[in-house]
């Protein structure tokens with residue numbers, strides 16, 4: 375469980391009252407998550423999640439919170455953040471907004487920047503079937519399209535620049551074969567990022583961390599139905615293909631071996647393509663982006679594992695999983711076991 379910062383009942387009560395939600399009736403630290411402190415907060419007006427940001431500051435947070443609001447207002451099922459009625463929403467062009475200007479969705483709790491968002495119903499499906507993957511694929515494509523006119527710009531802060539900065543920090547902890555893999559994959563990804571095919575990839579705001587534990591499905595319905603996706607705190611402007619690769623590397627992977635599951639991948643890709651067919655450049659670079667997405671989480675897990683932070687309830691993720699996924703992706707250069715027909719963009723299991 376990750377509660378890095380303890381929140382007193384009275385302080386949370388003061389926040390929800392200020393936001394016009396009535397008195398707090400219950401507050402409970404949430405199991406799971408490794409980045410932020412999360413609590414379930416029940417109030418007279420409904421169920422919410424209180425997040426205290428442990429690493430991110432007021433420079434980055436307005437992007438995530440405003441993106442969630444933007445998506446929610448476009449009918450994408452994401453938790454809407456609750457605004458402080460005392461703070462005037464900022465108008466005008468986002469680039470003209472001063473970096474430290476107050477954001478109506480950003481609060482302060484226990485000395486940390488904090489947000490209160492709606493609690494989604496349902497539960498995560500940790501053993502997804504092709505039908506769950508299809509639901510996710512459709513939603514991902516709708517989300518990419520709905521975010522296209524989101525006016526703020528912020529890079530993916532866990533993108534290539536961060537990999538280049540962080541690899542030297544974790545390399546001293548690695549055995550020789552792992553260090554060689556990390557160095558060579560980083561060189562490959564720097565090379566890919568300079569290519570004209572990469573420059574041609576469509577891009578926009580992406581979630582960038584949409585693992586199966588960041589989505590909720592309705593409970594007790596015959597067919598899988600997503601009730602929403604959450605945890606946008608790694609979102610940023612990047613290629614849509616990278617977002618798709620992050621999802622494929624989690625939703626369509628056999629967790630014990632790191633092997634690709636062709637049926638789940640085909641379902642996810644086909645559903646995505648029914649909403650937004652992939653471009654030629656995307657089809658060409660899917661294998662490289664699957665490697666990039668594996669590298670991203672291998673590095674962040676190594677970083678969290680070898681340079682841990684204090685937490686009263688914390689379970690670090692296993693870095694060796696993404697080392698296995700990366701080796702699998704590099705061994706099978708065709709990437710997922712699917713072929714995507716050039717004319718329709720429709721993937722099929724190979």
Ligand SMILES: Nc1ncnc2c1ncn2[C@@H]1O[C@H](COP(=O)(O)OP(=O)(O)OP(=O)(O)O)[C@@H](O)[C@H]1O
Pocket residue numbers: 376404405406407408409410411412423453491492493494495583587588604605607
């Ligand atoms: N809006 C929400 N609705 C319902 N449950 C939520 C919501 N936000 C968070 N949760 C619950 O809290 C848990 C932890 O949240 P989250 O995954 O965002 O943690 P984190 O530490 O911020 O991120 P990470 O997944 O990057 O470790 C989730 O697994 C989920 O059970």
Ligand SMILES: N[C@@H](CCO)C(=O)O
Pocket residue numbers: 408409583585608671674675691
């Ligand atoms: N989804 C990430 C954790 C949060 O970034 C992982 O599984 O490593």
